[in-house]
Amino acid sequence: MNAPLALGHSVRAADLADAATRRRIEGFVAEKAGSLFHRPAWLMAVEAGTGQRAAGLVCERLGVITGWLPLTEVRSALFGKALVSSGFGVGGGIIAESEAAARALASAAEARARADGFATIELRGGPIPQGWEAWSDRHCGFARPLAPSDEAELAAIPRKARAEVRKGLAMGHRITIGRGAGDLAAHYACYSASVRNLGTPVFPRRLFAAMLDAFAEESDILTVWAGERPLASVLSFYHAGAVMPFWGGGVFAARVARANEVMYYALMGHARSRGMARFDFGRSKTGSGPYHFKKNWGFAPEPLTYAAWSAAGAPARRADPTDAAYSRKIALWKKLPLPIANTLGPWIARGLA
Numbered sequence: 339m340n341a342p343l344a345l346g347h348s349v350r351a352a353d354l355a356d357a358a359t360r361r362r363i364e365g366f367v368a369e370k371a372g373s374l375f376h377r378p379a380w381l382m383a384v385e386a387g388t389g390q391r392a393a394g395l396v397c398e399r400l401g402v403i404t405g406w407l408p409l410t411e412v413r414s415a416l417f418g419k420a421l422v423s424s425g426f427g428v429g430g431g432i433i434a435e436s437e438a439a440a441r442a443l444a445s446a447a448e449a450r451a452r453a454d455g456f457a458t459i460e461l462r463g464g465p466i467p468q469g470w471e472a473w474s475d476r477h478c479g480f481a482r483p484l485a486p487s488d489e490a491e492l493a494a495i496p497r498k499a500r501a502e503v504r505k506g507l508a509m510g511h512r513i514t515i516g517r518g519a520g521d522l523a524a525h526y527a528c529y530s531a532s533v534r535n536l537g538t539p540v541f542p543r544r545l546f547a548a549m550l551d552a553f554a555e556e557s558d559i560l561t562v563w564a565g566e567r568p569l570a571s572v573l574s575f576y577h578a579g580a581v582m583p584f585w586g587g588g589v590f591a592a593r594v595a596r597a598n599e600v601m602y603y604a605l606m607g608h609a610r611s612r613g614m615a616r617f618d619f620g621r622s623k624t625g626s627g628p629y630h631f632k633k634n635w636g637f638a639p640e641p642l643t644y645a646a647w648s649a650a651g652a653p654a655r656r657a658d659p660t661d662a663a664y665s666r667k668i669a670l671w672k673k674l675p676l677p678i679a680n681t682l683g684p685w686i687a688r689g690l691a
């Protein structure tokens with residue numbers, strides 16, 4: 339696809355297999371202060387880790403990039419086909435130098451979806467194309483500046499949550515930070531148990547490995563241990579001055595041990611040592627347990643605006659595993675033995691991009 343537009347603009351499918359193209363897009367994303375999820379490296383890691391194809395649309399004028407729409411081509415037997423910007427991320431959407439470039443990208447995406455049989459396009463952030471459905475009441479983001487010291491950070495946490503952190507610190511848990519095979523194994527043990535206990539399928543382990551490979555200087559895993567047993571672990575990214583604890587969780591024993599509280603507090607100090615200025619606590623479903631956990635830590639919820647386009651006659655894609663419509667399945671999933679959940683989960687979860 340190479341659609342000519344007014345004023346010399348054109349939109350084409352990005353060749354992400356070409357290193358030079360990836361570098362040009364990475365430069366544009368950095369120039370426009372785009373998110374981690376706009377970066378081609380994110381899309382390529384999603385493809386490597388889940389098999390969902392990396393794609394995207396580039397708008398150009400006189401050979402200069404004027405807009406970018408990252409896309410993951412999601413194909414799922416359970417959840418259908420969709421173009422998602424950006425797959426397995428909480429942000430994404432169109433970034434463009436002008437309204438005209440943004441409109442051109444949206445129009446080209448619609449044409450791409452119709453031609454290739456994708457019933458839905460999902461945008462996580464960015465300008466909302468005319469005629470698309472938009473909502474801001476389903477998810478919130480949480481972020482705030484990091485305090486200048488460990489003592490100030492602890493003081494910044496509201497009293498009740500601070501007391502839980504202190505209890506955890508008094509237990510003397512061992513903390514490790516790394517990117518090796520042992521770190522990945524500990525993380526997957528904690529994360530897979532956590533999401534099973536929440537009733538949702540776990541993502542493929544190779545997705546986490548692919549992300550560590552793709553962001554070799556901008557990611558790591560922090561784990562809280564009781565002896566030789568991992569209690570809680572989080573895979574974080576470092577982007578544009580912010581630490582992003584993205585995939586984190588703990589085993590059942592983590593609650594009594596206050597391991598999750600210790601984990602996030604330790605990550606704040608580690609991020610500060612890496613020169614980060616903000617703590618981006620990520621997205622949570624409005625009104626959920628994680629939503630209230632983050633509020634209790636003193637983070638103010640900021641509604642996230644998402645949008646979707648659906649082909650004529652196509653039902654809305656329902657791919658949120660915590661949706662009330664899946665309540666019975668969630669209850670059953672919580673009862674699965676962990677080895678079974680970890681075998682079945684990745685096949686299901688790869689369609690939840």
